Amino acid sequence: MVEEIVRNLKKDFRVEFRNRSALNLAVAFAGITTLAISLATGGVPFPANIQSVVLWIIMFFCAMNGLAHIFVREEEERTSLFLSLNSSHESIFLSKLIFNVIFFLVLQMIVCPLYIFFLQLQIKSPAVFILTILSGGICISAGTTILGAMVSKAGGRGSLFTIISFPVLLPVLWVAIATTTRSLEDEGYSNYGNIIFFLAFSGVIIAISFLLFRYVWVEE
Amino acid sequence: MKILKFVYVLMPISIILSFMWAPSAEILGNTSRIIYFHVPLAWGGVLAFIVSGIFSILYLSDKDKKYSMLHEKSYNSAQIGMVFTILATISGSLWSKLSWGSYWNWDPRQTSISVLLLIYVAYFSLWSALGDNSRKGRIASAYLIFAMITVPFFVFIIPRMYPSLHPDPIINTEQKLRLDFEMRITLMVAIASFTLLYFYLLNLLNRITVIDYYARDKQDEK
Numbered sequence: 001m002v003e004e005i006v007r008n009l010k011k012d013f014r015v016e017f018r019n020r021s022a023l024n025l026a027v028a029f030a031g032i033t034t035l036a037i038s039l040a041t042g043g044v045p046f047p048a049n050i051q052s053v054v055l056w057i058i059m060f061f062c063a064m065n066g067l068a069h070i071f072v073r074e075e076e077e078r079t080s081l082f083l084s085l086n087s088s089h090e091s092i093f094l095s096k097l098i099f100n101v102i103f104f105l106v107l108q109m110i111v112c113p114l115y116i117f118f119l120q121l122q123i124k125s126p127a128v129f130i131l132t133i134l135s136g137g138i139c140i141s142a143g144t145t146i147l148g149a150m151v152s153k154a155g156g157r158g159s160l161f162t163i164i165s166f167p168v169l170l171p172v173l174w175v176a177i178a179t180t181t182r183s184l185e186d187e188g189y190s191n192y193g194n195i196i197f198f199l200a201f202s203g204v205i206i207a208i209s210f211l212l213f214r215y216v217w218v219e220e
Numbered sequence: 221m222k223i224l225k226f227v228y229v230l231m232p233i234s235i236i237l238s239f240m241w242a243p244s245a246e247i248l249g250n251t252s253r254i255i256y257f258h259v260p261l262a263w264g265g266v267l268a269f270i271v272s273g274i275f276s277i278l279y280l281s282d283k284d285k286k287y288s289m290l291h292e293k294s295y296n297s298a299q300i301g302m303v304f305t306i307l308a309t310i311s312g313s314l315w316s317k318l319s320w321g322s323y324w325n326w327d328p329r330q331t332s333i334s335v336l337l338l339i340y341v342a343y344f345s346l347w348s349a350l351g352d353n354s355r356k357g358r359i360a361s362a363y364l365i366f367a368m369i370t371v372p373f374f375v376f377i378i379p380r381m382y383p384s385l386h387p388d389p390i391i392n393t394e395q396k397l398r399l400d401f402e403m404r405i406t407l408m409v410a411i412a413s414f415t416l417l418y419f420y421l422l423n424l425l426n427r428i429t430v431i432d433y434y435a436r437d438k439q440d441e442k
């Protein structure tokens with residue numbers, strides 16, 4: 001199975017880098033949103049809670065913009081059946097999950113520095129901030145992987161992905177916003193309980209997605 | 221299913237008890253009577269969601285096709301659950317306005333019910349987007365099971381983590397009911413009658429689904 005995962009991952013990265021449309025669009029979307037918010041406020045810094053709300057809203061919509069793409073592309077290019085014939089559904093799910101996690105972490109690496117730069121963020125507890133961004137990102141990409149497969153089977157409608165993802169990701173966004181606010185406000189804040197929550201939530205979501213993926217992807 | 225027709229008797233009894241027998245609460249006055257509709261409706265909304273989830277699990281695990289149209293039954297249950305949840309939200313916000321002064325204030329329990337509503341909306345959106353897809357039942361059922369994971373977080377964890385304006389749950393951590401005898405009996409009768417109403421409506425919708433299925437089948441034969 002590991003060989004299949006590596007093969008699928010190589011294929012996905014190669015296809016993505018040949019036609020960088022998804023990455024380009026996602027990066028452009030992230031950059032434009034951050035710039036638009038900074039421009040609209042005239043560079044006046046917000047209170048910490050508003051800053052973290054806006055940051056996570058940008059990240060949520062970046063995810064909605066790019067994370068379903070990996071499955072939708074398979075359907076649009078009519079390669080999903082070929083993929084199913086060549087790989088087990090377990091390896092397909094795991095390779096797409098790994099791809100989505102890497103893809104979203106790359107997006108976060110672009111969004112966060114831009115956001116910090118344009119909105120003049122003063123981070124009081126950088127360790128908690130970074131860990132929240134990373135673990136929250138893993139949660140979002142883990143949660144949306146199977147939903148992307150569902151959307152691709154429903155014809156890849158863009159707004160549908162946001163509608164079905166929001167209730168599932170709401171606990172993550174809720175806790176992420178609260179933790180990010182604390183990391184911006186409190187110097188030396190070192191409560192890692194919420195980071196553990198993110199990892200536990202990701203674990204549960206991945207396990208359930210792994211079990212359910214067969215019913216979404218395999219035609220019986 | 222004759223027992224379900226008992227709803228015709230129990231529902232009027234519940235309404236009479238709510239308005240004529242149960243006393244009004246000390247501070248809240250007559251507005252407290254909303255409890256006999258708000259709590260059973262919220263319970264009905266959650267029950268419908270649980271039943272939908274169970275039907276979905278059975279549908280996905282039923283390899284021998286022992287049960288028929290489970291995904292449609294799950295959808296029917298969700299439809300009733302959506303109506304119950306909307307009514308619980310409306311009755312709750314009216315009560316909130318009367319006792320706290322505003323219709324909505326993102327209290328953890330209000331958040332829980334709005335998330336439940338969002339899940340229902342997402343499920344219906346996915347259902348309609350799948351159209352005539354042969355895997356409609358499987359995908360919609362998988363989504364409902366997937367969304368169910370987040371519900372315990374909102375129903376049980378968040379309301380206990382964040383301060384809430386709501387009173388303790390009726391059955392609280394001390395496992396005691398903090399209501400007068402008449403109020404307690406009225407609430408129990410209301411919960412029983414709304415539960416019965418839910419199952420009555422579900423049975424009705426399921427029968428319509430079966431009739432519709434056979435009618436379409438006959439039409440296709442022609």
